[in-house]
Every structure is written in structure tokens, then in C-alpha cells.
Amino acid sequence: MTGDFAHREGVIWLDGEFVRWQDATLHVLTHALHYASSVFEGIRVYGSKIFRLTEHTERLVASAAELGCVLPFTVPELDRAASELAARNGMVDGYLRPVAWRGSETMGIGAPGTSAHVAIAAWEWPEVFEPGAKLDGISLHVSRWRRPPPECAPVRAKGAGQYAIGTLARNEAEAAGAQDALLLDHRGHLTEATGANLFLVVDGELHTPVPDCFLDGITRRVVIGLARSYGIRVVERHIPVGELESASEVFLTGTAYEVQPVRSIGGLTHASASRPGEVTRTLAFRPGEVTRTLADAYAKLVRS
Numbered sequence: 001m002t003g004d005f006a007h008r009e010g011v012i013w014l015d016g017e018f019v020r021w022q023d024a025t026l027h028v029l030t031h032a033l034h035y036a037s038s039v040f041e042g043i044r045v046y047g048s049k050i051f052r053l054t055e056h057t058e059r060l061v062a063s064a065a066e067l068g069c070v071l072p073f074t075v076p077e078l079d080r081a082a083s084e085l086a087a088r089n090g091m092v093d094g095y096l097r098p099v100a101w102r103g104s105e106t107m108g109i110g111a112p113g114t115s116a117h118v119a120i121a122a123w124e125w126p127e128v129f130e131p132g133a134k135l136d137g138i139s140l141h142v143s144r145w146r147r148p149p150p151e152c153a154p155v156r157a158k159g160a161g162q163y164a165i166g167t168l169a170r171n172e173a174e175a176a177g178a179q180d181a182l183l184l185d186h187r188g189h190l191t192e193a194t195g196a197n198l199f200l201v202v203d204g205e206l207h208t209p210v211p212d213c214f215l216d217g218i219t220r221r222v223v224i225g226l227a228r229s230y231g232i233r234v235v236e237r238h239i240p241v242g243e244l245e246s247a248s249e250v251f252l253t254g255t256a257y258e259v260q261p262v263r264s265i266g267g268l269t270h271a272s273a274s275r276p277g278e279v280t281r282t283l284a285f286r287p288g289e290v291t292r293t294l295a296d297a298y299a300k301l302v303r304s
Contacts, residue, residue: 005123010089013081013120016073018088024119031114032101036161039063042255043096044125045086046302050096053079055218056255057098063157064100069116071100078118085122095125095256128256129179134295137251137263137287140193141178142241143169147185147192147213155213162215166194173267180252182265185213190239196254199223200247201290205233207247219253219298226297232290241268249288251295258302259295261287 012024032038041056057078064071073081082096103115129138145165147155153162169181173194180193190209192198197220200207206227208220224234244250250262266282287295 008123010122011085012122013085015117015119016081018085021121024121026101026117027104029107030101030104031106031111032160034107035102035109035111036159036164037067037069037111037114038099038101038160039067039069039158040097040099040160041158043082043098044255044302045091045094045096045122048086048092049303050082050086051302052218052222053082057082059158059218060098060100063159064116066154066157067159068111069100069102071116071118073118078120082120085120089122091122091124093125094122097121125256129260133179134258134260135287137261137285138179139177139264139266140180140182140262141173141176142265142267142269143172143181143183145169145172145181145183147183149186150213153213155215158215163195170194176267178264178266182267183214184241187238188241190241190244193252193254193257196252196257196260199251199253200239200244201249201288202243202246203248204290205235206290207235207237207239209239210236217254219255219258222301223253223259223294223298226294226301227290230293230297232293244268244283247285249291250285251287251291253298259291259298261285261291261295263287 008021010021011018012021014024039060041060043056044051057075061071061075098120100118102111103117105114145168169183173181182193183191185191190198191214197217198209227234244265252260262285264282264284268281
């Protein structure tokens with residue numbers, strides 16, 4: 001997703017109206033820009049059909065409510081706007097980005113009296129990673145940044161503020177030569193990548209972290225359902241980072257990532273007698289039967 005997103009062709013739905021892409025602007029003193037009072041969604045379009053639109057819209061509204069913000073549009077109204085936007089932009093295979101934010105009525109940290117705004121943009125969607133990544137997998141690097149406990153952040157909301165950690169972790173991972181970061185939580189347990197949920201295959205079973213300090217992804221829930229339909233046992237639990245060694249396969253799930261295999265995880269540390277906690281190593285994985293089965297099932301589902 002490169003290029004200048006401020007200068008594209010097409011229209012954006014903004015507060016109930018369709019406007020030219022370059023006219024969809026907001027003031028520099030908008031509360032959300034300074035205090036992260038915004039929430040968003042990522043939604044995929046496959047073959048001109050929007051996948052799980054209402055689930056995403058409902059989560060957008062719930063995320064805003066988690067931040068104390070009531071949106072001025074209902075779920076059906078937002079669904080209709082998204083569908084019409086995709087049609088107006090001739091979207092066949094693409095991506096929708098609904099975003100909601102507080103306006104510019106105040107520059108205090110508190111936000112009483114600020115207006116709520118909503119916009120939806122749509123564009124064609126390329127692959128997140130390079131060609132071949134869906135077959136060969138991507139590399140992850142364990143980040144020094146950690147997901148906070150639920151009493152320290154609105155973890156049930158898909159809020160812009162939560163993604164500051166992901167940005168820092170992703171930059172750190174890419175600087176280390178990896179394609180994405182793997183974050184731990186405040187307890188040292190596995191959580192997720194910067195924008196995708198984590199799954200391990202252990203002895204033929206699917207293990208995934210409990211989403212108690214990070215977002216329970218819609219794609220995550222879909223893949224869990226698919227796994228159970230194939231008779232694959234799914235275990236949701238707190239997973240210490242050391243248990244990565246027990247996994248035969250690792251993959252990520254998300255709207256953008258779909259089902260994305262992982263080929264390696266670097267930056268892992270273990271203690272030694274002379275340098276406790278400073279020895280790093282990398283684990284290697286190969287996409288196996290479980291990953292391929294679920295990736296194929298998901299690809300079929302989204303285009304059904």
C-alpha cells in the first residue's frame with residue numbers, strides 16, 4: 001500500500017455525502033489528530049462482494065462507543081454507504097477503510113461537545129507482501145514493544161491509538177530484516193503481529209492466544225470456525241513465548257493478511273550462563289497441511 005493516498009481518483013463518502021477524493025479533508029486542529037480519538041475498520045471486497053460488511057460496521061460503532069463517542073449514523077446507514085461507495089468506484093477486488101473521529105471543537109484532552117465524523121474510502125487492493133509470500137511464508141521478529149494490560153488501554157476497540165505500538169514494532173522488525181513483528185503481552189505471552197492474529201499448529205491442533213489484551217479479529221473468528229468445521233481442535237489459551245518451539249506451523253490471520261503462513265521468527269532470546277537474556281536465535285517453520293487447508297478454505301469462503 002504505497003503511493004500518496006491524498007492524491008487519487010475516485011470518491012470518498014464523508015459525513016453522508018460523496019465527495020471527490022482530494023476534497024475529503026479535515027482541519028489540522030482536529031481532536032483525533034492530536035489525541036488519537038479515532039477508530040477504523042479494514043474491509044475486503046472480493047468479486048464485487050463485500051465480505052462480512054455488517055460485522056465490521058458493528059465493530060466500528062462499538063469501537064467508537066468504547067472511546068465514549070456516539071456515531072451520527074446507524075449500522076444500516078453505514079452499510080448502505082459502503083456498498084454504494086464500492087459500486088461508484090467500480091470496486092471488484094479491493095479494500096474499504098471506514099474511519100470515525102472527533103472533530104475540532106476543542107483542543108483539550110477531554111472531548112465533551114466534540115462532533116463525531118465518519119468517512120469511508122475504497123481502493124484496489126494489492127498483496128500485502130511480495131509475490132510468493134502466501135506459499136513460502138513471511139519472516140517475523142519478536143519486538144521489544146508489548147501489548148498493555150486491558151486496564152491500561154481500550155483493547156476491545158480498533159482504535160488508532162493502539163496502532164502506535166504496531167507502527168514502532170513494524171519499523172523495528174523491518175530494520176532487523178523481517179517483514180513483520182511479533183508482539184508479546186505484559187506477561188511475556190504471545191499475542192499477535194502488528195495487524196494480524198496469531199495461530200500455532202501443535203500436534204495437529206490449532207492453538208491461538210486468548211484476545212484479552214488485543215483485538216479479537218473478525219478473520220480470526222472466521223478461521224476458528226473453519227478449523228472446527230474440518231474437525232481441527234482449536235485451543236484458545238495464554239501461550240508463553242517459549243512454546244513456539246513446540247509448533248510445527250505458524251500463520252497469521254487478518255482482513256489484509258487473509259491466512260498468511262510464517263516461515264521464520266527471529267529475535268528470540270534465551271539465557272546463557274555468561275549472557276543471560278542476550279542470546280538471540282531464529283526458529284524456522286514450513287507451511288503445512290493445516291495452514292494450507294485453512295488458507296484454501298478461507299479463499300473459497302470469501303468468494304462464495
